């Protein structure tokens with residue numbers, strides 16, 4: 001029985017995380033297409049997941065999306081003036 005790892009993950013991710021659907025509009029703005037159904041790979045731990053499955057924390061004027069497996073930051077979105085900047089260096093999009 002491995003009760004420790006879900007608990008540890010809960011600490012990393014927290015109870016207040018949203019999912020990738022929360023930033024669907026911003027992603028659309030940044031990439032110019034629907035992104036929540038795109039699969040990516042976390043460069044920290046190698047886990048593949050849908051963008052919709054990332055743990056998202058919105059924090060004006062942007063958002064941070066973390067890998068649910070290792071808790072590391074996968075994507076950062078920042079709104080600067082009127083344009084959306086997406087930093088996805090740690091999340092390899094598999095399209």
Ligand SMILES: [Zn+2]
Pocket residue numbers: 042043044045046047067068069070071072
């Ligand atoms: Zn990861």
